[in-house]
Amino acid sequence: MSEKQIFNADEIRRALIRIAHEIAERNEGIRDLILVGIRQRGVPLAARIAAALADSEGQEVPVGQLDITLYRDDLSLRGPAPIVRKTMIQHDITGHTVVLVDDVLYTGRTVRAALDALADLGRPARIQLAVLIDRGHRELPLRADFVGKNMPTSREEKVDVRLRETDQTEDAVIIVHPDS
Amino acid sequence: MSTISAAGFHNRHVLDLDDFSREEIEEVLETTESMKEILAREIKQVPTLRGKTVVNMFFEESTRTRISFELAARALSANVINFTAKGSSVEKGESLLDTVRTLQALGADMIVIRHSQAGAPHFVARNFKGSVINAGDGRHAHPTQALLDLFTIREKLGGLTKLKVVIVGDLLHSRVARSNLWGLTKMGAKVTLCAPPTLLGPSQFWQATWPNVELSYNLDTALKGADVIMALRLQKERQLTGLLPSLREYQTFFAITMERLALAKKDVLVLHPGPMNEGVEIMPEVINSKHSLIEAQVTNGVAVRMALLYRLVNAGQPA
Numbered sequence: 001m002s003e004k005q006i007f008n009a010d011e012i013r014r015a016l017i018r019i020a021h022e023i024a025e026r027n028e029g030i031r032d033l034i035l036v037g038i039r040q041r042g043v044p045l046a047a048r049i050a051a052a053l054a055d056s057e058g059q060e061v062p063v064g065q066l067d068i069t070l071y072r073d074d075l076s077l078r079g080p081a082p083i084v085r086k087t088m089i090q091h092d093i094t095g096h097t098v099v100l101v102d103d104v105l106y107t108g109r110t111v112r113a114a115l116d117a118l119a120d121l122g123r124p125a126r127i128q129l130a131v132l133i134d135r136g137h138r139e140l141p142l143r144a145d146f147v148g149k150n151m152p153t154s155r156e157e158k159v160d161v162r163l164r165e166t167d168q169t170e171d172a173v174i175i176v177h178p179d180s
Numbered sequence: 181m182s183t184i185s186a187a188g189f190h191n192r193h194v195l196d197l198d199d200f201s202r203e204e205i206e207e208v209l210e211t212t213e214s215m216k217e218i219l220a221r222e223i224k225q226v227p228t229l230r231g232k233t234v235v236n237m238f239f240e241e242s243t244r245t246r247i248s249f250e251l252a253a254r255a256l257s258a259n260v261i262n263f264t265a266k267g268s269s270v271e272k273g274e275s276l277l278d279t280v281r282t283l284q285a286l287g288a289d290m291i292v293i294r295h296s297q298a299g300a301p302h303f304v305a306r307n308f309k310g311s312v313i314n315a316g317d318g319r320h321a322h323p324t325q326a327l328l329d330l331f332t333i334r335e336k337l338g339g340l341t342k343l344k345v346v347i348v349g350d351l352l353h354s355r356v357a358r359s360n361l362w363g364l365t366k367m368g369a370k371v372t373l374c375a376p377p378t379l380l381g382p383s384q385f386w387q388a389t390w391p392n393v394e395l396s397y398n399l400d401t402a403l404k405g406a407d408v409i410m411a412l413r414l415q416k417e418r419q420l421t422g423l424l425p426s427l428r429e430y431q432t433f434f435a436i437t438m439e440r441l442a443l444a445k446k447d448v449l450v451l452h453p454g455p456m457n458e459g460v461e462i463m464p465e466v467i468n469s470k471h472s473l474i475e476a477q478v479t480n481g482v483a484v485r486m487a488l489l490y491r492l493v494n495a496g497q498p499a
Binding site for chain 2: 067081088120
């Protein structure tokens with residue numbers, strides 16, 4: 001197995017600040033905005049984007065956490081049932097602009113599940129998608145609105161996002177190649 | 181016996197808590213919290229069990245357990261079939277085995293079973309390709325009740341370790357007490373069983389399985405330092421079989437009254453699995469007091485059963 005780092009802590013920080021600016025620009029401010037992080041690593045990323053927005057716009061943006069386990073389309077294909085974590089979105093999402101945040105966009109199935117989950121919680125005015133890495137290989141007609149980095153990969157590779165909040169290590173994005 | 185390995189069999193069914201590890205119990209309790217959030221939503225439904233069929237097989241009467249399982253299965257979008265012995269081919273003499281085979285042929289994925297015979301759920305589990313959840317069998321086990329009790333206590337007190345729990349009432353006939361003993365002791369609680377000698381039975385009967393359990397015939401002394409009291413239903417028909425001189429005498433010495441709560445810790449919590457005989461094993465003032473978790477137990481029951489149904493979502497698939 002070999003590893004290649006494609007993002008270091010500084011690059012991740014800058015990418016998230018840029019995404020925050022793009023979100024504010026696209027939505028002409030941050031009124032009616034709610035950030036929703038998809039568990040696990042979307043949650044700290046959403047919190048960081050919210051902090052960047054608070055810095056630049058001088059206003060707090062509500063942040064929620066979404067667990068999509070119960071909406072997966074592959075539950076019966078997996079091994080033992082994965083742990084279901086709590087969905088916590090204090091704010092009513094109806095009529096608001098929801099920005100979904102996740103670490104890696106790959107097949108698009110997680111986002112599909114997240115869209116279903118959001119629909120059960122209310123009717124947002126619009127939903128946008130922000131991801132740190134877009135690695136391609138979509139299996140569904142979806143795209144991200146805000147991307148930290150486009151990173152072409154092969155399906156055999158694994159994209160590993162490590163964050164200090166979830167992984168107790170310095171921030172990094174690493175591509176892991178299986179040895180051929 | 182079946183060819184399924186012990187571990188596989190255990191992961192495929194919920195028959196009692198004896199084969200659950202502490203970690204597995206904790207996992208169920210954590211999942212229950214997530215399920216509770218779903219039940220607080222306006223749309224109380226997620227698509228997880230879409231297309232799966234859950235059969236509620238109740239050979240014994242039940243209100244809360246059956247409705248609770250039905251709500252839980254529906255909240256996960258399963259198809260729910262309610263089967264009661266009355267009005268079925270059981271009345272024509274169809275055996276349990278034939279009934280299970282019929283349900284299997286009709287495409288049932290999970291069976292929730294309550295039966296007056298201890299071991300009936302195990303028997304069904306050995307003869308059914310899907311998953312089985314025990315909703316109460318004879319005097320043996322009632323694991324979903326125990327898990328909802330554990331969840332309700334933990335939710336209120338933050339944990340179970342080192343809590344003193346007094347279970348009082350008809351222990352001899354209680355499946356709720358037995359499953360709770362497994363659950364509570366695995367989670368590190370200290371359990372005292374309290375009943376008149378005729379309803380408690382010999383001490384080795386308990387201590388052979390749960391060596392650290394304490395036994396008492398005196399509720400007033402047993403309640404000292406108690407964090408939690410679990411009252412059990414006094415099955416009124418027991419008086420007829422000579423186990424009790426009178427309900428009045430039982431009430432005098434073993435009923436949970438406000439005066440007795442004062443003997444326990446100040447914020448002692450009271451649980452009861454229901455149905456209750458108000459004025460016999462528990463007084464109405466206690467039920468309506470701030471000590472009572474009885475309504476929370478019923479509410480939490482749905483979330484616990486969702487967590488268990490979810491746990492078995494893949495279990496029917498051969499590995």
